[in-house]
Amino acid sequence: DAGVIQSPRHEVTEMGQEVTLRCKLISGHNSLFWYRQTMMRGLELLIYFNNNVPIDDSGMPEDRFSAKMPNASFSTLKIQPSEPRDSAVYFCAVGGDPSSYNEQFFGPGTRLTVL
């Protein structure tokens, strides 16, 4: 258990509203990843951080999405304004230990529904 806590676990909101997803890390890891999972596209990497610095955000769909990692134990993913096509499960994962091949450990996910 890598100790990844995500909140909220479920979020239902209306189109146009701002949504903030949170990820809290209990154990120390070098890297943090945000993923989105949908039935149509499966798991997709949105962005990842290494030592709190964004390394690759090429998976972020558009400017409506932003992510921050202000310290080593906390990250947020914000969607503003939200749209129905953003409905998905969003996972936060940690990794970055080369001695274990950068194995990743996932949080429980946040199920987002945008009406």
Next chain:
Amino acid sequence: KNEVEQSPQNLTAQEGEFITINCSYSVGISALHWLQQHPGGGIVSLFMLSSGKKKHGRLIATINIQEKHSSLHITASHPRDSAVYICAVLNFGNEKLTFGTGTRLTIIP
């Protein structure tokens, strides 16, 4: 063509059967990840391997780097093994995972 292909997409078997799930990839990788996702949605890391074979309980994962192929085996399958099994590869030079589409396994009592 996806970089990571899994087969079969769906698999239903009787309790006790030996299960094999396959993963083929088309790019050079530094390691391969097998993940398990239960109906409740949580994703659990089963194995991370770069060569040879790893075993954990009734689960065995093998990888052949030359053939760009990995298999996940489950011995003495049990209904609680019912889940989606996802193969993901770690590309050289970075920490990004590329995911397969998953194999949905259903074990019938």
